[in-house]
Structure formats: C-alpha cells, structure tokens
Amino acid sequence: MNSVEERLREALRVHAEEFTAHPDAWRQLTSRRRRRGTARRRWFRFSGPVLIPLAAAVAVVAVVAAALLAVHGVTGGGGRTPQTGVKATPTARPASPSASASPSVSPSVSPSVSPSAVPGPGGPGTGPAGPLLAMHPALSTVVHVLVPGIVKKIHGQAVQVTSYFWLSRNSPAFWPDQVNPGPQLCNDLANDSNGQSAAFCWPAPEPGPAHLATVTGGGGAGTGQTIMVGQAVARVASVTAVLSDGHAYRGVVTTGRGLPGTVWAVSYPWSAGVPYTRGAHLVFRDASGKQVTVLSPHAPAGPPQTAQPASGGVALFSYPASKGEPAGTVRAYLVRGEVGFWSPAWGGTISQQLAAQAPALGGLAEPFVFRPGTGFTRLEALGYAHANVARVVLRESGRQLAVAATTAGWPGSSLRLWHVRLPLSAEGTTSRVSATAYDAAGHVLGQVQLGRMS
C-alpha cells in the first residue's frame, strides 16, 4: 500500500460520512414507489392507442433536432463565465429580501430566546443542540438567522438552514481539566428540512481592534454548501464571501443582547473540482460600505481538545494498534455528576453526558458506538446505566445484535458501565440500533437509540 492509496482511502472514508440519510427515508421511498405505480397505470390506461405513436413521432423529431444542433453547434451557452469584481449571482441571492437589501443589520434576524428562558419550538433547545445549550448555558440572547443562499432541495422541498448563536463560557466546574475556560461563541447550524444539525462552541476572543472579525465555526448541514459563521466588531454591518473566480455571496449579520459584537453567517457553493474554501475571502463592511476587514477563511480545525482527567477513570476496554492507529484504552470518568468517555483515538475529546438526564427508572443515556482508526477493525457500543440495570440488549430492526452485562462504575456512585462489541456489519446502520435496559428479573427499564461517536 502506498501513501497515495492511504490518503485516498482515508479521504473517501471521511468524505463518505458527510453524506447522511433522511430519517424518514423508508417512508419516502414507499410513497415514491406508490406514486410511480399509480402514474404508470394511468399512463397505460389512457395513453395506449394515441400517445405511443405520438411519442414515437416526437422521438423522431428530437433525433433530427439533436442532429441539427450537432451540426450547427449549441448557442446561448458557452460554459461558465468567470466574473470579475464583486457581483451577486442568482445562486447567491439571499433567501430573505431584507437580508440582501442593504449593508445593514438584517431586520429578518430576531432574538428568539432570553438567557433564562427555555428555548421554544424549533429553537436549539428542542433540536440536536439541546444538550449543547444545557451544557453551555447562554449568557446572551440566543439569536437566529436564516442562512442565505442555500439552493439545495431535498425531495422537492427547498432546504432552509437556521443558524443559532449564543455566547457562553466554559465553566471551570464543568470539567476541571477543560483547557479553555474562557468565553465561547456557541452555534447550531440546523437544517430545518431534514433535522441535521451541527452544533458546537468555539473559543471566542472578544471582538476588538485585534479581532475585527473571527471565523468561529462552519459546516455543511447537509446542504452541499460551505457555511461559515463567526463574530465581528459591532460596526460590521455586512459580510460577503468573494470566491477566487469573482463570484460573490452575501451573508447576513445580526446582534443580540449580551453579544460582545455582531455575529454573522455566509454560505457559498463548495465544488469538488474547485476548492472554493481555499480561494474565498470574507469581506466585512460597515453600514456606509467601508471595508472593515478581510479574512481568508480556513475551516476551523476543530474545537479545543480537552485533557484527559488526571484521575478517576474506569478502564472499559483496550484495543490493539491497527492500521496506523496506536493502541489505546477507553476510559469512563465521572466528574461532578457528569459522565464522559475518553480515548486517544478520539483525539483526546471527552464526550460529555449528564447522568442526571438519564431516564428516572435507570435506563441509558445516549450510548456511543466506538470505532477506532480507519480500518473498521472494531465496532463497540458503550454507555452507562443506573444501578438497577443488569444487562443491555442491542437490537436492529427487532434482531438481537449483542448483549452486555453491566459492571460497577465508580466507587461511591450508583452508576454502572457497559460495553459490547458489535458485528462489523452493523457499521453504517448503528443509528438504527436500539439499546434496551433490563433489570436482573428481566423487566424492561428503558430503551434508547444508539448515539454515535467515531
């Protein structure tokens, strides 16, 4: 195996994971098939004697037309014509007229949640970022913007991505070993069409002369486009992404109570053949149109890594070195009532789980699937359970995959731990695997779907 092949395999593996399936895909497929069947029956019932000869005639005309086009060439096109200067294209048009009208803070942007309020329907608290908001409480209003310029459609419906922002702070009490206890800007990019969400908190240097504008995150949210988000000084009123080919895409800027400056979001196409991200510049202007600063956005490398807690870990299992990944041990930690799992294969990331959020009867809280390295050598589900859970059964579509007996967790704690290997064939379908908790007498105590961490 040479290095190009290794790079290729790894790039394909990582890139493949960016493609996700709609959670309701099976229902959509069956309804699609029924619609198709109905349409076909109607076609044959009414079309037979008349339309089939007509269709044949049209086909002949089409062949002739195609031949003529081939002879005379196709006009009116000419391929893509790179533009110079900043000029909005049809695909770059913001979704909201108010977001595109002038370089001012968009009136379409609205504070949605007060710091003390429970997020309402559709807000980050009800979506996948709910735990993020719980772990990183908002110190500011939670503002949201509709990301402009998203052109993708899913199943005929236009995709809409909402970006939520709030300021938070890493509490030293949350993880004592957290390396970054300072302010952070939290963001949830929520694809309103399919429920996908990318939620994260990022270190946020206070906007000022040294940090006129900062990229604090980004993602695709299943849109096939690059979405960049961040913060800027208060006088910034507009953001525009200008690509190397001259195309420009207008973003949206807003602010909210408690935010130190403005927050912004911008989106532009990401083509596999044209690495737009490397060629893009983000131009920030004030209300008069004067340029404030320009950034060359490099995708953030990832949130700051948390250090492994110095003590208190319970070793769950060890795994051997495999295909370039070093050997390691997965450990579970209980820190001030919160459970986390740590492994060097996750780059030192601690996944935080609030034990208090587990079902009252003693069920499970979002067990993970662990997959070290790139070689698909081991698929392991792990999690914790409350005191009365004796075993955990994993099933997919009603079929039993594995059974794990729980073991004692931390001294003085009533929590228990479990892990079990899954068949490698379950890779890719783990989100459909359910975990059911049983007590020693065989009573069901709770059931959850497997979360995923890889």
Added chain:
Amino acid sequence: MPRADEHGGDEHSADEHGVEDLFRARYLEMVRLAGLLGADDPEDIAQEAFTRLMRRRLPEPQAAPGYLRAIVVNLTRNRHRHLRVVRMRTPAAVAEGSSEQAAILREDHREVIAALAGLPARRREAIVLRFWLDLPEREIAAAMGVSAGTVKSHVSRGMAELTLALKSLNDQEAQA
C-alpha cells in the same frame, strides 16, 4: 452478473418487506456511494435505485447489492450528463460535483477529493468502488457494466492521474 436496467421491470414483483431489510442494511451505503461519485442529490439517486429494485424480479436475493450499486453508478453518470447540458444553458447554475460536501474536511482530504473529482467519470467510479467499498474487480465490473480488464485499466490509470494531480498540487504549495 446483475445488470442495471434503466427502464425498470416487472411491477409489483419485489416484496416490499423483503426490500425493507436490504434498505436498512444498504441505503446509507448507496447514498454515500452516489455522493462519492459526485451526485448532486445522493439521496434521490439512492431512493431511485431502491424503487427500481422493487420493480425487478432478481434471480437471487444475493444479486440485490450488486444491482443497487450498478443502478447508483448509472444514475449518477446520467445525472452528470444532464448537469453538463444544464450548465451549457445556464452558466450560473450550481457547479458540478457540489453535493453533500462538508466544509470542514481536512485540507488533505479536500485535496484528494478535489483531485478525484477531476478524473474522468469511469476512472472515478472504478477508484471509489475499489478503495471505498473494497470490491473485487469482478464486482466492480458488474457495477460499471464493463470487463474486469477494463476495471484494472481504469484503476491503474486513475491512480496514476491522482498521484500526478496531488504531486502537482504539493509542488504548487511548496512554491507558494
């Protein structure tokens, strides 16, 4: 050898319940295959592949994954042709290959994926099927509708082009 049928087949011949198990096991893989081949809407292609499978009566159930892969490869290829025509008419349309891409791919991955996207469609198909799905040449040939020898040629030439493209990119970065 399963053969991709672009025109459908016997309606109501496949058991919906039987397909559901296959769907649960393979749907995400088909979405990802379409995505890696550069489809602009991978889910739509994967759904269409399963829809066609449900209209077919395959000689044996084991042939279904190969049939699905072949349909996904064919539909993605046809979609590329369609997009080329669309772009000729509308220069400002969404760029080719934009699909479920992530902005936060590592730079190295992005370079490799960009280089892969620059390969001719057949070579890209052969490489994705070989190095992502780890399929043997026989099954790649079935999915692409070509001979095993042609697959070998596509993989070999594709890797050579990929290596060259990545080397060229590295040289450019070193000069910069």
